[in-house]
Amino acid sequence: MSEEGKSMETEATSQPTGSEKSSTPPAKVLRRACDCCRKRKVKCDGSDPCTPCKKAAIRCAYLQPPKKKGPKGLRSARVLHALRQIDDSVTASPTSPRSPEHNGNFGNWNWSPQSQGHVPSVSYPPEGPPPPGVPYGIQTSLPQQDQGYFHGVELPPLQNQHSQPHRYAQPLVYRQESSQNWHSNEPRSAGSERVPQIVSPTESEYYAQSTRISRDQFLPYIQLFFTHMFPIMPVIDPTIYLDPHFYSNPNPLSSETYCFLCALCATTVVQLDASVPAPPQLRPGYDNAAIFAEECLRERYSYDFMLDSSPISVLTSFFLFCYEGNHERYIKAWYFLSECITAAENLGLADEYAYHALDPVEAQWRRRLYWLLFITERAYAIQRRKRTRLTPDITLPSVFESEDPQLLTGFVLLAQLFSAVDDRFVRIWRGPRRHSIADQAWVLKTQRNLDAVTMGMESVTETQRIDIGVTREWLHVLVWQLGVNDGLLWGPGEGGMRLDYPIDLARNVVGITTSSSAAALNSHGIGMEQKLSDIAACLADVLHCTAGDTSPTYYEGKHYLLVILQQLSSIRGKASRYLKPLMKKLEGLVDGQPSIALPPEEERQDATEGFSNGDGVPAAQDAGTGQEMEAIMSGREGWQGGLNAGRGSVEMLRHLSLSGELGIAALQSDMWERRPSGRLYGEVEQGWLEMSRPPGG
DNA sequence: ATCCTCGGATCGTAAAAGAT
């Protein structure tokens, strides 16, 4: 976005007052001033950071999307309304107190007879329900080009006065029509269940609101969420949460909405980390994410969020999970994820029949929410070796009837990918690795199921392509590790049960990540770091166990490992905390010798029961020169891999697996400190750089 | 003296309205 702000001077000039031509050349007008200059109303030079911001020592950013220019709605209706309003103001009592119900941002809510007793929705289009077949969630009154998620939504201010709430917008803010509201029926609104979110706050709310974060302070973070994270979490309606009027509304937010926005913003800040220019600080000297998170938790004490369960409160817990997860505070993260799944179950999200009773649009939004939780729980359960509760037997959200089929395609593909991760996978992955746990047929089936999820991959967004692609290869790596544990490596090579399979997977991962923008890669937060680290760690182990190999495949593997390490060294603007333990894993490889001790002879025999060639092959480190090794391998029947390694390597790998040291699982958490950003590669990495090149190439 | 805020002049853009 900041590129847009740069070099944006136009030919247009700002004319000095008066019609006469000035002798001095007219000052150029920037097409776009930075957020701070705009706010300060000072001339911006469009650079990044711009001169005024540099001078004032403030953070320069170009995050605020420009609003749409030009008149909105029908002019005649607007004029008519203005005249009516003047009429009203004359007849109204000048001393009557302001009431939120009667003085919303858009005037008198009780304007028309239709709106008596409820509050008009801020949803679109302004008049009546959409024609049949119109997808849910879209702003049908806008021209086609304006219906995308990322266009700022403009509320037609006058038509809205007369409009009735319609069902094609997510009922997150004002909607009270639906029997299944996304907000709980908070019993603090002076008795009326139909009073919407714009309510007079209770005393405690008034007290709390004195320290609250104001509505407009949320907006830059919400915009960041929709720009970077919405493709992987398409569960909230942008027509509501990108509506500037929502943030300029002077009425206090309900506790529930306030908590939700705080949690969402906290996650956005932590997940995007330094990959985007941070919006201005909420309180000088304090971490924005921490402020949002603390505010969320503080406010949650002011109402009974457990009883007031709603999709919004589920999402609040979900984003608190994301926040803690990104901080790698696993106990808290797991607590919030469990809380959120419990709330989802209480809401009936895990019950297919419960959806049938809902408004179809509402049901679609809830299906998305359920599947987001399913994906998250499966991924987290695998990463942290936990149990799962949610099952893939709820109907997936509809792609073709959605407001953005491309977006939903990606989301559904990810859901299908995790559906391939069955309960057995999770159970096996959680359990100890001291004995046989998987069988070849299951490994084969699981690997094939993962590969089967390809339909529509070409049409998904970049952010989703990375998520799906890397997640798929990550799951492949995990299944492969389970196969290694069971000595399946020297089977026919089906289902990727080959020694060099992780190199294939790393090739795919590097292909995906290097062809994508940093912004798209960075938007996935700590989860992406963990997946890349898992893949890199497994690849490192394979290379470790085949050290001394001179085949092109080996050097190719080293190259991919280096690429992934480089990506981890600058992911989200900083070095990943997983980089250090990964580098530790690699140390022995720099001098070309494996640092992993071989197990005792009897264990090695045991570990190679599945070996297809009883004669075996000498381990790479004992094989003498590369040429000798190649000669040996070329004469071996049934050789599947591109690596010139053999039995010893497989033994070492299986030993690692049985001892729980294969991959990143055994890495010590005390090594996970974050290195300063912009770190240059040290000696170890430099040595790697040299070694990753094939001899003479 | 310098910095900062913000009212408002001016402009470009886009939508509505009018003309053909």
Added chain:
DNA sequence: TCTTTTACGATCCGAGGATT
């Protein structure tokens, strides 16, 4: 369909207040 009118958002000048 084309042209004109109008609304609206954006930039940023410069007056005036606050601070050093």
